[in-house]
Amino acid sequence: MKLNQFIRPDSLSEAHAALRELGPKGMALAGGTALHFMQTKASVAAVDITRLGLSFIRKEGDFFAIGATTPLSDIQRYRAPNWAMHEICRRISTHQIRNVSTIGGNICRVFPWADMPVVLLAMNARMVIHSGKNKETEVEADEYFSAQPARYFRDGEILTAVKVPVLRAKHGFGSVKASRNAAAFSLVTACAMLELKDGHIKTARVSAGSAIPFPHRLPSVEAALVGKEAVPAVFREAAAKSAADAKWCVREGLGEDYMRQLAEVSIVDALDRAATFAKGRSA
Amino acid sequence: MTENKNTVSFTLNGEKKTFATNPDEKLLTLLRREGYRGTKYGCGQGTCGACTVIMDGRAVYACLLYSNQAEGRSIRTIESEGTFDNPGEFQRELIAAGAVQCGYCIPGMVMSATALMESEKNFDDEIVKEYMDGNLCRCTGYEKIWVALRKVLDRREAASADKPASAGKSSVKGGKK
Numbered sequence: 001m002k003l004n005q006f007i008r009p010d011s012l013s014e015a016h017a018a019l020r021e022l023g024p025k026g027m028a029l030a031g032g033t034a035l036h037f038m039q040t041k042a043s044v045a046a047v048d049i050t051r052l053g054l055s056f057i058r059k060e061g062d063f064f065a066i067g068a069t070t071p072l073s074d075i076q077r078y079r080a081p082n083w084a085m086h087e088i089c090r091r092i093s094t095h096q097i098r099n100v101s102t103i104g105g106n107i108c109r110v111f112p113w114a115d116m117p118v119v120l121l122a123m124n125a126r127m128v129i130h131s132g133k134n135k136e137t138e139v140e141a142d143e144y145f146s147a148q149p150a151r152y153f154r155d156g157e158i159l160t161a162v163k164v165p166v167l168r169a170k171h172g173f174g175s176v177k178a179s180r181n182a183a184a185f186s187l188v189t190a191c192a193m194l195e196l197k198d199g200h201i202k203t204a205r206v207s208a209g210s211a212i213p214f215p216h217r218l219p220s221v222e223a224a225l226v227g228k229e230a231v232p233a234v235f236r237e238a239a240a241k242s243a244a245d246a247k248w249c250v251r252e253g254l255g256e257d258y259m260r261q262l263a264e265v266s267i268v269d270a271l272d273r274a275a276t277f278a279k280g281r282s283a
Numbered sequence: 284m285t286e287n288k289n290t291v292s293f294t295l296n297g298e299k300k301t302f303a304t305n306p307d308e309k310l311l312t313l314l315r316r317e318g319y320r321g322t323k324y325g326c327g328q329g330t331c332g333a334c335t336v337i338m339d340g341r342a343v344y345a346c347l348l349y350s351n352q353a354e355g356r357s358i359r360t361i362e363s364e365g366t367f368d369n370p371g372e373f374q375r376e377l378i379a380a381g382a383v384q385c386g387y388c389i390p391g392m393v394m395s396a397t398a399l400m401e402s403e404k405n406f407d408d409e410i411v412k413e414y415m416d417g418n419l420c421r422c423t424g425y426e427k428i429w430v431a432l433r434k435v436l437d438r439r440e441a442a443s444a445d446k447p448a449s450a451g452k453s454s455v456k457g458g459k460k
Contacts, residue, residue, distance in 0.1 A: 006306040006351040007286040014284050033347050036328060046306065048352070073341070094417025095395065097329055099341040100348065182416045183330070 001027075001038040005045035011052065012158065016132045018047050020156025028158055030069045031100040034109060054104075054160055063126070063163040068104030075103060082166045084173040084277070088119050088191070091177045104159045108149055110214065113185040115177055117145050117215040120162065121207035122191035123173060128161040129153075136160065145215060170196045172280075174273025176266040180252070186210040187251050188259070190266040192274040194230065199279075201225045201234075206267065211248045211259050220244040221267060230275040232268065239267040293353045295319075296363040304350040310336070311345035314360060321361035321390045325419075332418030335391035336360050342398035342414070361390035364397060373397070376434050382427035388420045396432055404443060406436040 007026075009015040019026050022045050029035070029046040054067040057078050064083060066075060076089035076098060092098060092106075092115050106116035107127070119125075126138045129152055139152065153159070167173060175191045188211045195203040204225040209215030224238035248259040291313070292301040304313055311334045314322050325333030327346050334345040337359040365371035370378065373396050383389055392415070399406070399414035411432065420428060 003306040003349060005286060006288070006349065007284065008351075008354070009284045018284065029349075029352075032349055032352060033329060036347060043307070046349070046351075050352070090413070094329075094332070095398075095414050096332065096335055096342050096344045096417040097347075099338075100343050182412075 001035045001040055002043035003035075003046045004043040006048065007045055008048045008051065012049075012054075012130055012160070013132065015047055015049050015052060016130060016156045016158055018045075018156075019153075019158065020132070022047070023154075028104075028108070028153070030102040030105045031071065032105075033097060033101045034105050034111070037111060038109075049158060055102075059166065060163070062166050064166060065128075066103055066162045066164065068159045068161055069102045070104075071099055072101050072103065072106070073098040082168070084123075084167055085119070085164060088115055088175040088177065088189075091115070091175075091179075091182075094183045103162055107144075107162070108153065108159055110145065110148060112213060113210050114215065115175075115186055115189045115209065117141075118189045118191045118207045118209035119175060120164070121145055121215060121217055122175075122193045122205045123164050124193070124205060125165070126163040127152075127159060128163060129157050130160045131155070131157045138163070142217070147214075167277075170202075170278050172196070172274040172276065172278025174270040174275075174277060176269045176273070178262055178266050187254070188248075188263045188266045189215075190263065190270040192267070192270040194225070194271065194274040194278050196230055196275065196278045199229055201228055201230050206238075206271070208242070208246060208263060208267065211251060211263055212246045213249065216246070218242050218245040218267070225271070230271075230278070232272060235268045235271040235275075236264075238271070239264040242267055288351070291350050291354050293355060294357040296359055302350070306349070306351065308350045309346055310348040310350045310353050310358070313350040314345060314358075319360045319362055323387055323390055325387065325391075330419070331388070331421075332391040332395065333388055335394040335418065337394055337398055340398070340401065342395045342417070344417075359394070359397075361393055364393050373400075373432060373435050376431035377428065380427045380431040380434075382424060382431045384420075384422035384424045388418060388422075391418045392420070392428055392432075396435070400436070400439065406440055411436065 027044045028049050050069050054069040056067040072089045076086050110117050120141045125141045127144045129137045173193050177186045178188045179186050189209045191207050193205040204222045206218045206221045220241040221238045224241050228234040248263050291304045323333035325331035329344045329347040336345045338356050365374050395418050
């Protein structure tokens with residue numbers, strides 16, 4: 001995408017005003033890496049939001065708040081009890097990209113191969129959106145990722161933070177990204193959040209992306225897990241139901257059947273990791 | 284609020300500089316136009332790593348950055364690492380190992396390795412691969428590049444082992460960088 005202007009606001013309100021005035025001719029810019037994949041002929045004005053104090057990770061009650069312009073490499077390196085975001089961030093692209101690419105940029109426009117929406121759907125994250133005059137709205141992941149999030153940013157609104165839950169005892173998160181090599185786009189990304197009680201699954205959130213046109217949760221898989229023992233046989237049986245929720249697309253010369261099997265194996269692995277995490281935490 | 288400046292100012296290899304630019308110009312284009320041609324144009328889409336420079340201590344792809352994103356930052360290019368007559372430590376090992384074939388990827392490799400050595404104390408293979416996995420060698424000469432880098436890192440690890448333990452461990456472990 002071609003830039004015809006580069007605007008550097010000094011405050012969030014200035015950024016909001018600039019984006020509001022520009023409308024579709026403006027675009028918030030953080031890392032800027034996503035702009036290279038937008039093949040539109042129209043040029044836009046970039047509003048740089050990287051100097052507005054939106055790069056942070058801090059605990060706020062039951063959530064970790066991650067500033068929208070926090071680079072993925074910072075998320076990858078952050079460590080705290082009950083924190084689970086680092087693992088998948090290590091698997092996103094290369095070191096150089098992670099140093100620039102931000103969590104906000106990953107989710108303000110969802111590309112089919114994006115990993116972060118899958119993570120945030122499983123985690124039941126909340127997106128914090130600034131809409132001027134100190135007004136902030138929190139949108140739950142299910143609603144936010146029900147379609148392209150651009151609908152939230154039509155009047156100058158700015159994503160300021162993403163809130164992911166602090167994992168409580170007996171909760172576990174697992175993520176799997178299947179790709180051809182370390183830096184390649186994902187073929188399939190699968191994530192799972194499990195809550196266990198006495199070795200059985202009390203609640204489950206399972207999501208997938210990349211091999212489907214838009215990331216979403218897998219309700220048939222989730223339903224097949226609840227109340228069952230957290231063991232591999234149950235995970236395999238549940239993953240086999242994913243075809244009811246998703247039609248796995250042919251990718252990079254890999255056939256439909258191969259992609260279905262890859263997706264199911266990835267879901268099983270994500271569930272296994274989530275269960276191990278949950279059991280470890282309750283020990 | 285600043286908008287539509289036709290110049291960008293940043294510290295380049297330790298010197299404060301101001302360059303003419305435009306909103307759509309990439310940092311790589313600017314650097315090469317201004318004579319910093321050690322930074323290579325490879326894929327132009329953030330895959331090969333030939334254009335790797337260090338911005339505020341972090342390795343980044345100059346082909347993906349707009350020049351204005353460098354405003355006020357510190358940028359280091361391969362020109363800061365050594366000269367033909369006085370190459371840097373890793374550059375010397377690359378030569379000794381015969382690791383330079385066509386040589387096009389080497390500036391990016393050196394910059395990524397520099398970011399690694401300046402950011403980390405722990406040079407476990409897994410961490411080294413993390414820093415280097417964004418640099419491709421089209422000649423597939425990875426083995427010798429790895430041998431050269433490992434020599435430098437092993438030497439540094441041995442040197443730091445001789446120092447008191449207060450030197451600290453990798454920033455990857457135990458908290459935010």
